[in-house]
Amino acid sequence: MKIQSFIGNTPLVELKTFDVPADVRILAKLEFFNPSGSIKDRIVSYIIDDAERRGLLKPGATIVENTSGNTGAAIAALAATRDYRAILTMPDKVSKEKQDALRAMGAQVIVCPTSAPPDTAEHYVTQARRIHAETPNSFMLNQYDNPLNAEAHFNSTGPEIWSALGRSVTAFVASGSTGGTLSGTSRFLKLKNSAVKSVLLDPVGSIYHRYFHEGVVDPAQIAPYFVEGAGEDHLAKCMDFSVVDDVIQFTDADAFDTCQHLAQREGLICGGTSGANVWGAVQVARSMTKPATIVTVLPDSGNKYISKIYNPEWLSQNGFKLGEARTLEPAP
Structure with a gap:
């Protein structure tokens, strides 16, 4: 069989070392199990x-x-x-x-x-x-504007999550660049249960946060950031804001600090978008006042970033001090 035969049906694991309410679960789909190592x-x-x-x-x-x-x-x-x-x-x-x-x-x-x-x-x-x-x-492929991008997740990622968890899913949380993962997965989950909340995570320096909340694209707000594969400097047509309930901003420090936590407490070496996704899932989990299941994806492995976000020298040179982000702060 060719490698394509092994795409999808990735593991879904519960993350248990984050400070969230006791009756709120965070589950992450390990997308680095795909053959080329990503979602x-x-x-x-x-x-x-x-x-x-x-x-x-x-x-x-x-x-x-x-x-x-x-x-x-x-x-x-x-x-x-x-x-x-x-x-x-x-x-x-x-x-x-x-x-x-x-x-x-x-x-x-x-x-x-x-x-x-x-x-x-x-x-x-x-x-x-x-x-x-x-x-x-x-x-x-034209991944940013091709509707087949989101359709792929509507037909695979969403159904896999629903098959594993069903109506227990409370929210799906993910960062986005093309928007395919969030749009397609959220559309499927909302089709099954309209109460499922969809939350997009957007890095500071990207345009999506302000566009969602104010309907404005301000080129002056576009700024460099280190996380790869999240955010954008233009509106991708694949991003379907009609299925998005909220957009939360994160910083590089939020993402990278969470990556360190995942590696050292959960045994998961992940990329920066994974750190961002879990950081966002924690924020959503802390806002819940009743039992809930928050689902996210870990898009790729940290093995692709050893020279950067797992390199103390690189982190120091770029002004990052581990532990300063808000990932592990107690819930208010």
Whole structure:
């Protein structure tokens, strides 16, 4: 069997070392159990399968995509098994581990400045679109605006959570960049039970928090942050705010401090978005006044970030002091 056969049906584990009310549970889906190591395997296989069925992706084709690394890894892995070429653009904040893994699978990696404003020639999304336009027999997943992104989670992640927990699910909490995970999973869970709360986590420096609460996109608020794979500097069409009940901001420190907690108390070495997701799940859990089950996802493994968020020297150089974030503070 090819690696695609092992995508999905990832474990769901309960996190028990966080300070939340005794009758509130936090469960996390371990998405780094997917073959290429992240939740993005779900959408890449779904979109590629659809493109092949419709004749949009043909033998010998080149797959072009902009990525923060995990979508790229899924593309590179599947391209390697189906004789496609992969060209991937990414911002320069993406970890060296991610970049090296893509190259190891034969992908061409083009690194672009994180500071490049949206729609400029240097921006990694613009670069991908240009390469796609200039490359014959190429296909672009267009993960930020492709409705199949969310549909993949509606048809896999959501049903898996519901099958395991049913009506006990109180809230689904996740950070978002393309918005596919949160939108598709939340839409399915709300279809089964309209009372399920959907909470998006957005890093400081991203546009989604203010857009949700005020309907404003302010370019002046766009600022650099270190967490990879969360937040955005433009509105992704895949992000469906109609299924979102709240948006909570988090900081890099919130995410990275929670990553340390997960590693040292739960035995889970996870990426920055996992730390953000669990931090947010803790905040939602602390707001509950009756028994509840909060569900989130751990999108990828911390093995992709050893040189960064698990490196004391890197943390110190970038001004992070572990333990300063609010993850472990007692509930008020």
